[in-house]
Amino acid sequence: MSTAIELRGVEKTFGITSVIRNVNLSVAQGERHALIGPNGAGKSTLFNLISGYMKPSVGSILLRDEVISGLPPFQINRRGLSRSFQVTNVFAKMTVWENLRCAVLWATGHRYAFWKNVDNLPEVRDRTAQILQDINLVSRRDVPAGLLTYAEQRALEIGITIAGGADVILLDEPTAGMSHAETERAVALIRRLTEGRTLLIVEHDMSVVFGLADRISVLVYGQIIASGTPEEIRGNPKVKEAYLGEEVA
Amino acid sequence: MSDATATIAPPRPAASDRLKFYGIWIATALVLLVLPKLFSSGGSLTTFSLIGISIIFSLSYNILLGQTGMLSFGHAVYYGLGGFLAIHAINIIAKNKFAIPLPLVPLVGGAAGLLFAMLLGWVSTRRSGTAFAMISLGVAELVASSALILRTFFGGEAGVSANRTKVLRLFDWSFGPQIQIYYLVAAWTLIAVIAMYALTRTPLGRMCNAVRDNPERVQFVGYDPHIIRYIAFCFSGLFAGIAGALAAINFEIANSAYLGAVQSGTVLFATYIGGVGFFIGPIVGAIFVTLLSLGLSDLTQVWQLYFGLIFIAVVMFAPGGITGLLMMHRPLLKGGTLSRVLPSYLLAFIPTLAMVTGLMLAIETIVHYTVNPNEDSHIKAFGVPFDAANPAIWAVAGVLLIGGFIIARKTWARVAASWDDALTAAREKGVAA
Ligand SMILES: Nc1ncnc2c1ncn2[C@@H]1O[C@H](COP(=O)(O)OP(=O)(O)O)[C@@H](O)[C@H]1O
Numbered sequence A: 001m002s003t004a005i006e007l008r009g010v011e012k013t014f015g016i017t018s019v020i021r022n023v024n025l026s027v028a029q030g031e032r033h034a035l036i037g038p039n040g041a042g043k044s045t046l047f048n049l050i051s052g053y054m055k056p057s058v059g060s061i062l063l064r065d066e067v068i069s070g071l072p073p074f075q076i077n078r079r080g081l082s083r084s085f086q087v088t089n090v091f092a093k094m095t096v097w098e099n100l101r102c103a104v105l106w107a108t109g110h111r112y113a114f115w116k117n118v119d120n121l122p123e124v125r126d127r128t129a130q131i132l133q134d135i136n137l138v139s140r141r142d143v144p145a146g147l148l149t150y151a152e153q154r155a156l157e158i159g160i161t162i163a164g165g166a167d168v169i170l171l172d173e174p175t176a177g178m179s180h181a182e183t184e185r186a187v188a189l190i191r192r193l194t195e196g197r198t199l200l201i202v203e204h205d206m207s208v209v210f211g212l213a214d215r216i217s218v219l220v221y222g223q224i225i226a227s228g229t230p231e232e233i234r235g236n237p238k239v240k241e242a243y244l245g246e247e248v249a
Numbered sequence B: 001m002s003d004a005t006a007t008i009a010p011p012r013p014a015a016s017d018r019l020k021f022y023g024i025w026i027a028t029a030l031v032l033l034v035l036p037k038l039f040s041s042g043g044s045l046t047t048f049s050l051i052g053i054s055i056i057f058s059l060s061y062n063i064l065l066g067q068t069g070m071l072s073f074g075h076a077v078y079y080g081l082g083g084f085l086a087i088h089a090i091n092i093i094a095k096n097k098f099a100i101p102l103p104l105v106p107l108v109g110g111a112a113g114l115l116f117a118m119l120l121g122w123v124s125t126r127r128s129g130t131a132f133a134m135i136s137l138g139v140a141e142l143v144a145s146s147a148l149i150l151r152t153f154f155g156g157e158a159g160v161s162a163n164r165t166k167v168l169r170l171f172d173w174s175f176g177p178q179i180q181i182y183y184l185v186a187a188w189t190l191i192a193v194i195a196m197y198a199l200t201r202t203p204l205g206r207m208c209n210a211v212r213d214n215p216e217r218v219q220f221v222g223y224d225p226h227i228i229r230y231i232a233f234c235f236s237g238l239f240a241g242i243a244g245a246l247a248a249i250n251f252e253i254a255n256s257a258y259l260g261a262v263q264s265g266t267v268l269f270a271t272y273i274g275g276v277g278f279f280i281g282p283i284v285g286a287i288f289v290t291l292l293s294l295g296l297s298d299l300t301q302v303w304q305l306y307f308g309l310i311f312i313a314v315v316m317f318a319p320g321g322i323t324g325l326l327m328m329h330r331p332l333l334k335g336g337t338l339s340r341v342l343p344s345y346l347l348a349f350i351p352t353l354a355m356v357t358g359l360m361l362a363i364e365t366i367v368h369y370t371v372n373p374n375e376d377s378h379i380k381a382f383g384v385p386f387d388a389a390n391p392a393i394w395a396v397a398g399v400l401l402i403g404g405f406i407i408a409r410k411t412w413a414r415v416a417a418s419w420d421d422a423l424t425a426a427r428e429k430g431v432a433a
């Protein structure tokens, strides 16, 4: 199987603190890969590096065997990698519909067009409607995103991330702060929407991680201390000691 | 389009909505057509022309401020350059007897605005926020000072003038009389307003709003916010150039004031007072500010001071501008609870008026002593004569100002309370906020 994302000797330092230290990671095409680790381990920073929000201090990042480190986020996105944010990051004054539509426009080839009526683009309407239904927000279509409930905003965050049709998806703690029932719904949604795509997900809920992931990597203090199938990770003494501990009995 | 889309997507406008939409534009065109029949004096025709120019200019400014979230302190650069190029164009056309009629000259202005926006905007649109604002100010200073150095092009202090009647005639119109200029401006205003409205409904226009709301996230849905800001900036320059050309045609002169800081400030002022959050806001602001500046300058010497006070009041108490203030009442109107707040408005209006009157008396008195201390103290402000040297007047001003302020504060608190009640009641009737 070919690799979707590959990190080679990636390091990131902020001033003198080194946050990511010599990370090598490879995520196969079509795999659901979970990234776990304690708070402050550097998971979000790793996402920032892969998605182009930050540049690695050392090392290189490849998307389908092409180097993407150093490219700006929009170019990485155009190559088919899309990410969500741990802290909801939507277009607050625009409606749910408009939020999703913005995420569809580039992928449908309309780019910076100023000669087309945005309401008259059938494929944009179809795709936006599809995503709106997928994330279960049809009843909230015309509400400004800033006025949604927390769980609804998280759903919209996922919707924006997948709307462009990228086949490599990075989700940063998509279920954080959700109730048990909301989490279950969100996981079902993620499972459905990432069918046939590559998923890299940061998640704290271990039942979610072990239920969803094909492979798991454990990041502690900016280093990957283990990488493998759920069974391998569960049985790994280093992981138990460093992170999982009592959580996985 | 799939069947599922039809039930999920926002409904397409019905035939009646579309008719209403086009009806508005046609009605506007008709109003513009008959307006000179109702107000036929030369003065009102000039006023209408100035309003039309100001509408185009303010709307072009709002492409930046309201739609893309860019605060420019130097928008007059593109207006002014459009004006100068238009004047030169008129002179060249007249001299060479080119077959270009006057109504096409605004295209020259638009092209100039567009070209200079393309040249000067690339660097400044890299950033929004403070960096963009500062660069716009710097560019404006640069261009304004060049205007005084490059005398052959800008004509120094006197400016460059032209005779608009010397170009090719169209249907026997010389464009000498103000009525013909009015129709020229009105037609261009309608075209520009429709074009700028249409722009908001395009993929680019929607992404401008996205950049305004969250430039960071835009990058993660495939867009380069710099390019979006740059294209918006170019459009804004294009329409500013058209407005400047119309102004130049109207006055038959272009001078350095066209490009200056005052002009840049005025357009910011008009746009903001009208309201940046709605397409119609800058139109309202342009009408309001043009009428106010023409009216106030006859009534008082220090009209700019009042302008400043109004601006501060709007920023502090009505950040949505006049349009925002009116639109706030929409849910109440729909819910039928508007009548609940009106009495409290009336109650608040009286002490507020007293306070404002006191303030105006105080200002005019101070102006008398600081600006014209040796003249007769029996002065006239806003058409009302009074004696600025009379201590009784000072006392009245003080009482009105302080008393009005104290009572107004209380009554406005009541307005807020009854407002909340009315809104709650409207929501209970199922009206979305
Ligand atoms: N822009 C930044 N500048 C300085 N330090 C940062 C920055 N971003 C993250 N960090 C630090 O890097 C470490 C890892 O943060 P983060 O990647 O958010 O962890 P996680 O997502 O695993 O909880 C933290 O100690 C955080 O304070």
Ligand SMILES: [Mg+2]
Pocket (backbone or CB within 6 Å): A043, A044, A045, A086
């Ligand atoms: Mg994190």
